[in-house]
Amino acid sequence: xxxxxxxxxxxxxxxxxxxxxxxxxxxxxxxxxxxxxxxxxxxxxxxxxxxxxxxxxxxxxxxxxxxxxxxxxxxxxxxxxxxxxxxxxxxxxxxxxxxxxxxxxxxxxxxxxxxxxxxxxxxxxxxxxxxxxxxxxxxxxxxxxxxxxxxxxxxxxxxxxxxxxxxxxxxxxxxxxxxxxxxxxxxxxxxxxxxxxxxxxxxxxxxxxxxxxxxxxxxxxxxxxxxxxxxxxxxxxxxxxxxxxxxxxxxxxxxxxxxxxxxxxxxxxxxxxxxxxxxxxxxxxxxxxxxxxxxxxxxxxxxxxxxxxxxxxxxxxxxxxxxxxxxxxxxxxxxxxxxxxxxxxxxxxxxxxxxxxxxxxxxxxxxxxxxxxxxxxxxxxxxxxxxxxxxxxxxxxxxxxxxxxxxxxxxxxxxxxxxxxxxxxxxxxxxxxxxxxxxxxxxxxxxxxxxxxxxxxxxxxxxxxxxxxxxxxxxxxxxxxxxxxxxxxxxxxxxxxxxxxxxxxxxxxxxxxxxxxxxxxxxxxxxxxxxxxxxxxxxxxxxxxxxxxxxxxxxxxxxxxxxxxxxxxxxxxxxxxxxxxxxxxxxxxxxxxxxxxxxxxxxxxxxxxxxxxxxxxxxxxxxxxxxxxxx
Numbered sequence: 001x002x003x004x005x006x007x008x009x010x011x012x013x014x015x016x017x018x019x020x021x022x023x024x025x026x027x028x029x030x031x032x033x034x035x036x037x038x039x040x041x042x043x044x045x046x047x048x049x050x051x052x053x054x055x056x057x058x059x060x061x062x063x064x065x066x067x068x069x070x071x072x073x074x075x076x077x078x079x080x081x082x083x084x085x086x087x088x089x090x091x092x093x094x095x096x097x098x099x100x101x102x103x104x105x106x107x108x109x110x111x112x113x114x115x116x117x118x119x120x121x122x123x124x125x126x127x128x129x130x131x132x133x134x135x136x137x138x139x140x141x142x143x144x145x146x147x148x149x150x151x152x153x154x155x156x157x158x159x160x161x162x163x164x165x166x167x168x169x170x171x172x173x174x175x176x177x178x179x180x181x182x183x184x185x186x187x188x189x190x191x192x193x194x195x196x197x198x199x200x201x202x203x204x205x206x207x208x209x210x211x212x213x214x215x216x217x218x219x220x221x222x223x224x225x226x227x228x229x230x231x232x233x234x235x236x237x238x239x240x241x242x243x244x245x246x247x248x249x250x251x252x253x254x255x256x257x258x259x260x261x262x263x264x265x266x267x268x269x270x271x272x273x274x275x276x277x278x279x280x281x282x283x284x285x286x287x288x289x290x291x292x293x294x295x296x297x298x299x300x301x302x303x304x305x306x307x308x309x310x311x312x313x314x315x316x317x318x319x320x321x322x323x324x325x326x327x328x329x330x331x332x333x334x335x336x337x338x339x340x341x342x343x344x345x346x347x348x349x350x351x352x353x354x355x356x357x358x359x360x361x362x363x364x365x366x367x368x369x370x371x372x373x374x375x376x377x378x379x380x381x382x383x384x385x386x387x388x389x390x391x392x393x394x395x396x397x398x399x400x401x402x403x404x405x406x407x408x409x410x411x412x413x414x415x416x417x418x419x420x421x422x423x424x425x426x427x428x429x430x431x432x433x434x435x436x437x438x439x440x441x442x443x444x445x446x447x448x449x450x451x452x453x454x455x456x457x458x459x460x461x462x463x464x465x466x467x468x469x470x471x472x473x474x475x476x477x478x479x480x481x482x483x484x485x486x487x488x489x490x491x492x493x494x495x496x497x498x499x500x501x502x503x504x505x506x507x508x509x510x511x512x513x514x515x516x517x518x519x520x521x522x523x524x525x526x527x528x529x530x531x532x533x534x535x536x537x538x539x540x541x542x543x544x545x546x547x548x549x550x551x552x553x554x555x556x557x558x559x560x561x562x563x564x565x566x567x568x569x570x571x572x573x574x575x576x577x578x579x580x581x582x583x584x585x586x587x588x589x590x591x592x593x594x595x596x597x598x599x600x601x602x603x604x605x606x607x608x609x610x611x612x613x614x615x616x617x618x619x620x621x622x623x624x625x626x627x628x629x630x631x
Contacts, residue, residue: 039089096143100142189204192219243272251282252285260464268460271417271420285311289417292574295322298330299328299335312343351509354551355502385486389430390431393434401434403450405424408476419470435458436456438454458471491551507544511557
């Protein structure tokens with residue numbers, strides 16, 4: 001059935017009759033990269049020259065008599081602050097950000113003056129002014145708009161810059177010679193830095209008033225920089241990042257109602273931590289999230305395949321306007337053909353999706369012997385499965401499933417982006433299918449509030465006659481083989497729900513694992529397979545493939561769309577952030593998370609549930625950790 005849908009989709013893809021106009025995607029120009037690197041070097045030199053007195057040019061000391069000591073000390077503090085600002089702006093300059101250009105052009109004359117007044121370096125001043133001239137000459141290459149942001153960046157700026165300023169302040173106080181009263185201890189230096197950041201004189205005394213002024217002005221400048229930058233980020237208008245509005249969600253649901261059978265990942269576009277861009281006709285849409293400067297879309301575009309090029313054009317224009325790196329994770333072969341034909345992006349086979357035809361599924365035969373024996377054994381242990389639509393559950397049962405999904409999660413953070421919905425039990429998601437396993441708990445067993453619930457599967461709709469696995473979790477104390485029982489129950493009872501095809505987990509690099517273990521595989525393929533097996537110690541790559549293979553599925557390839565091979569590490573890191581495998585921000589208490597964009601309304605109903613499965617409890621029945629493209 002899936003092959004038939006794929007063939008129909010491919011037949012409807014508009015074929016060009018002549019030369020194809022490929023939409024150029026944002027390629028990082030060489031000039032912004034060079035200027036960004038130069039700004040970082042100049043900023044570093046400014047900081048080093050102001051922090052370490054020995055860095056100054058020895059032959060220019062005679063010019064120090066021309067300037068009063070206070071002016072020179074103030075120039076030292078200016079050199080520190082301007083250097084830090086240039087370091088902060090360097091990355092934005094590499095991406096061609098317009099606001100970074102304005103800030104740098106305004107800052108470079110100050111940096112040049114500080115180089116001349118404090119370091120007495122004509123060469124340093126000339127370099128700063130030359131860089132400003134290059135910026136002015138190439139100003140047309142700095143047109144990228146600012147990234148979406150929230151006021152939470154003010155708190156992150158305050159914490160990060162305060163830590164950096166404190167460490168740098170310790171270096172400054174230690175680099176300048178103290179008075180003959182004795183070498184101050186580490187505690188005195190720390191207090192001197194803290195006082196200095198607030199503009200007060202600390203307990204450390206230096207050999208001369210000029211040296212003390214240099215340290216004092218430098219610390220005061222750092223404190224002023226922290227205060228001004230935090231106030232700016234706090235007071236500027238906030239634009240919430242990646243939040244699906246109710247109107248956009250309704251439009252997406254209408255598109256899925258007409259074209260949802262095309263892609264098993266279509267329903268995951270309804271995650272509310274994604275943004276959406278529609279084609280000019282409104283017949284197609286692309287959902288995405290910006291992660292570390294990467295505009296990350298997942299699956300195929302939603303809607304009529306003939307309108308996909310219009311949505312792709314809007315998406316690429318948006319990425320170009322903000323200097324984002326466009327990428328698509330987990331698209332189908334049809335989607336990959338359209339993306340690569342309409343743009344200058346490239347495609348890489350990422351893995352395979354396991355799809356089972358419920359009409360052909362059976363436990364009979366030698367190939368299913370292991371699953372059959374495991375299912376019968378776990379049934380004899382007293383487990384009972386129930387397969388229902390979510391709308392058939394009572395509110396108490398929904399809440400019990402939410403609590404179970406949270407209690408049995410194998411990690412501290414929710415995982416999932418491309419193949420996870422992030423919620424459970426809402427009225428709009430009543431067509432979802434939930435499979436639960438029940439068995440009476442022993443006295444004193446953990447989680448008594450869950451009753452006899454021992455495992456949960458959650459499927460989202462895939463058109464009118466399909467469903468796609470979103471959540472798989474079970475009690476860690478339950479018997480091995482419970483996940484196999486749940487999947488078998490879902491496949492056997494799916495026809496009664498009108499479901500003829502079921503999408504199971506995604507197997508990362510499945511073809512490499514399958515071909516690498518065959519007889520006659522070459523040394524390169526065997527080596528690649530060996531590396532994947534080794535990586536499976538941390539990411540369940542091999543076990544996930546073998547678990548899916550038990551059900552004799554049809555393997556459908558999924559692809560990664562990317563601009564250039566050199567961008568793959570950056571895109572891979574963004575994918576791991578989006579999927580929840582890498583967390584750069586500090587975890588916040590639940591009380592504070594309620595004030596994050598898009599969370600207040602949803603937390604009033606329930607806790608979010610992403611797709612994640614627990615750590616395998618037995619080697620014989622490896623359970624999938626996640627249905628994300630990062631296994």
